[in-house]
Amino acid sequence: MFTTSKKSLLRPVxxxxxxxxxxAALAQAAYPSxxxxxxxxxxxxxxxxxxARLTANQLTERLKxxxxxxxxxGASGAxxxxxxxxxxPDGYTxxxxxxxxxxxxxAVQKNLPYDAVKDFAPVTVVASTPNIIIANNNVPVKTLxxxxxLAKAQPGRINFGSTSAGGSPHMSAELLKMMxxxxxxxxxxxxxxxxxxxLLGGQVQIGFDNLPSSIAFVKSGxxxxxxxxxxxxxxxxxxxxTVAESGVPGYEVSGWFGLLAPAGTxxxxxxxxxxxxxxxxxTPEVAKQLRDLGAEPLASTPDAFAQDIKNDVxxxxxxxxxxxxxxx
Numbered sequence: 001m002f003t004t005s006k007k008s009l010l011r012p013v014x015x016x017x018x019x020x021x022x023x024a025a026l027a028q029a030a031y032p033s034x035x036x037x038x039x040x041x042x043x044x045x046x047x048x049x050x051x052a053r054l055t056a057n058q059l060t061e062r063l064k065x066x067x068x069x070x071x072x073x074g075a076s077g078a079x080x081x082x083x084x085x086x087x088x089p090d091g092y093t094x095x096x097x098x099x100x101x102x103x104x105x106x107a108v109q110k111n112l113p114y115d116a117v118k119d120f121a122p123v124t125v126v127a128s129t130p131n132i133i134i135a136n137n138n139v140p141v142k143t144l145x146x147x148x149x150l151a152k153a154q155p156g157r158i159n160f161g162s163t164s165a166g167g168s169p170h171m172s173a174e175l176l177k178m179m180x181x182x183x184x185x186x187x188x189x190x191x192x193x194x195x196x197x198x199l200l201g202g203q204v205q206i207g208f209d210n211l212p213s214s215i216a217f218v219k220s221g222x223x224x225x226x227x228x229x230x231x232x233x234x235x236x237x238x239x240x241x242t243v244a245e246s247g248v249p250g251y252e253v254s255g256w257f258g259l260l261a262p263a264g265t266x267x268x269x270x271x272x273x274x275x276x277x278x279x280x281x282x283t284p285e286v287a288k289q290l291r292d293l294g295a296e297p298l299a300s301t302p303d304a305f306a307q308d309i310k311n312d313v314x315x316x317x318x319x320x321x322x323x324x325x326x327x328x
Contacts, residue, residue: 031091031269032065038259039095041080043073043191046163047129047210047295051257052096054289055126058280059273067094073190076166077101078112085114089121089264091273096126099255100167103312107320108166116313122305123259124274126281127295130230130254131172132214132240134207134223136199144227144246147206151182159185160206161195169208171316172229172253174325179248199223210255211237211294229253236294256312257295258305270302 036059040052049071056067072080081101087093095101102116114120133144141147151158162170165188177184187204189195192213199207200222207214211228215237218225227243228234231252243251259273278299280286290297300308 031272032063034092035066035068036091037093038067038069039080039084039093040069040071041073041077041095041097041101042071042163043193044071045193045213046191047212047255047293048077048096048098048257050212050293051127051290051295054286055096055259055277055280058286059276062276062280063272076105076109076164078105078109078114081105081116081120082113084260084262085119087262089262089266091261091265091269093262094123094273095120095260097258097260098168099312099316100164100171102258102260102309104166104168104171104316106313107316108171108325117306117310119263120260120309121263121265121270122302122309123261123270124277124302125256125258125298125300125305125308126277127290127297128254128256129211129293129295130228130234131169132209132211132218132228132294133172133176133226133243134199134209134214134218135226136202136205137222137224138202139205139224141226142224144241144243144248147226148180148182148247151180151184155183156185158206159187159204160208161187161189161199161204162208163192163195163210163213164188164190168253168255169210171319171325173208174323175253175319176243176248176251178323179251196223215294234294235296236291256298256308258300258308267302274299274302 038052038056040049042048053069056069059067072083077100081095084093084095105112106116135141141150160173192209198204217223225240227246228240229243233242281297281299287297
């Protein structure tokens with residue numbers, strides 16, 4: 001039983017606790033109240049970087065705080081993804097994840113320093129895109145069928161560059177090799193920009209890339225497009241045939257780019273970010289920007305995105321088990 005004097009002494013303490021609780025609630029409601037880091041786990045200039053910067057600009061405009069892109073490349077996206085997995089779950093450190101960083105890595109990297117499913121809180125898939133097979137203009141192939149014929153005639157002599165060992169473009173090539181019985185030498189790069197530079201210079205003959213980072217070179221005639229990896233031709237590049245219609249029935253690979261936070265991030269924060277992204281890509285201007293890049297705008301819910309990641313991890317584990325591919 002409290003005496004009147006003790007009750008009087010406790011009143012200021014109770015008031016302070018209530019005020020602190022109200023302040024915390026207001027702080028959460030006010031998210032974001034300071035700049036947000038958006039980590040891109042790949043070098044500048046690639047598809048992930050392009051889509052991340054577009055997303056960051058839109059979030060900055062809509063949520064009235066700077067969303068600052070930070071490139072932290074390495075280990076096929078694992079270094080940047082790990083940094084976010086270990087960050088405070090407060091919504092101020094995000095990652096633009098991909099089918100590589102949050103799908104393929106789980107299949108090909110034995111000591112991955114994070115769990116793609118358990119260590120992240122998915123926000124939304126921003127866009128999806130095909131991968132593309134491109135050739136240096138001096139290589140004597142005009143179609144994918146030409147390339148496969150040449151590769152079979154010269155086993156191991158045709159080299160191809162990809163954006164990273166174990167990345168989605170690399171795995172697209174490994175799946176193609178498996179399904180066609182061809183042998184081509186892999187030359188991994190640390191991102192699309194250095195791979196494309198060497199492809200243009202003739203250091204590598206063939207390139208496997210995400211469509212957005214290569215489409216400008218295709219349209220300008222600097223490289224030759226052979227095929228896209230999706231099941232259907234891409235609306236933004238309808239003249240480029242698919243791998244399946246080029247003589248490899250059943251072949252299909254598509255990539256995605258999505259926003260994720262550390263596991264434990266409040267659902268209110270996730271929903272606010274998802275709503276802002278969805279609002280942005282519903283606008284004709286932003287949707288057109290993405291489609292011009294070769295990416296299809298999406299705005300999935302956090303729950304749907306989480307299921308997509310689980311499905312992707314399982315899919316690529318099956319591919320790795322079948323192909324036996326190992327990272328260089």
